[in-house]
Amino acid sequence: MAKDGAAKLSKNLLRMKFMQRGLDAELKKQLDEEEKRIISDEHWFLDLPELKAKENYIIEERSYAPCEDLVFGRMSFRGFNPEVEKLMLLMNTHKEEEDDEEEDNVSRMETDITDEEMARRYESLVESMRKKFAKKRDRSAITKNKEDVNCDAVDNRPKKAFLKPQLIFV
């Protein structure tokens, strides 16, 4: 094996990490530039002007179901299959609800608790919160007023405010 001054190694071999540790910075730069040149030559690109995608205002729909508002396919009549009848109600009212909601802007959510019960609960909640944060004197006033449902008794006591001490000339 002839030992040349600088063994003629291939470019790929020189590009490997263990070979580059001994290289100077210049050689490294040269190798990098050559690599970039190779890559940019092989890199393909489209030589076209920038095209803007046109907004499509025509939508294609392949199915008849949304066009004609077709109903659910399973049907049962006169109580032949009660589960299917329940399903019919479910699926068809679901569709009707969608239509109704589109028509009017106010959409009512499905509630488990009725509005009246909600109002009653809210009332008691307000009372308890008020009592919690009221001063001791006011707390007793609140309980007294609560017993009087018709609001007959009017509280005429003046509220005990701070009286500034004044000089009284006798």
Added chain:
Amino acid sequence: MQAAVKTQRRRSLSRFRRHTNTGHSRCFFAMDPVHACFKEKIGEVLLPGDVFSFRLPESGDGSVKTDKIICGPGLRRNGEEVQVCKSGILRHKPPNMYWIDSQQRRYVPAKGESVIGIVTAKSGDIFKVDVGGSEQASLSYLAFEGATKRNRPNVQVGDLVYGQFTIANKDMEPELVCIDSCGRANGMGVFGADGLLFKLSLGLVRRLLAPQSEIVKDLEKIFPFELVVGMNGRVWVKSKTVQQTLIMTNVLETCENMTSQQRQTLFKRVAEGSL
């Protein structure tokens, strides 16, 4: 002949003039020429090759708000134009849906439609289902309610399955599922312990599935029965006795070409038991 050509040219010119006028009155009136093109043909018989062409005014600063038009089956978009590709009557649903109402017997799978399929093969993780289209649809065994890898659904070859298409286009094999997007079955899946499966034309099937369908209302009065209608033309009927089931089948097959008057007299006779 020449006179006809002249009037055609005049008509197309007037359409063009209408466009340039509305170009000034921007957004709100921009779609009027489009809808007007369609409106004059609603309820008329159209043939394949008829074209609706309308050119919207160029949006300079993009302030023209265009509403979307939805072309249903039978209409196809071709660049800026809409072409008719099936012969039939043009129908309209407000606000912006147009389609061609046509009759055919051969079913073409479309996404979102619910169909009745017959399981023909079990291969690995999927079932092959015959839906009456050009290809068999595939139905994954996980596409049933409550199905997991350990808990396989009880589906045998020859079972009837009611499912929806998730993928259905001309380039790929259609795929069925028997659950909805939330994972609930909603009546889909295997059905049909007894009863009879038969085939109807697609137009009649759509009439059966229409909201407030008269045929269904008339049918109700005859016997109590159960009906599953697939949009691929397949219908399954079950009634208390075999005779009643056969009567329902015959009645459905014959009422395709009847007027509503004839149909009602037929149903009355059937209900009285004379048939």
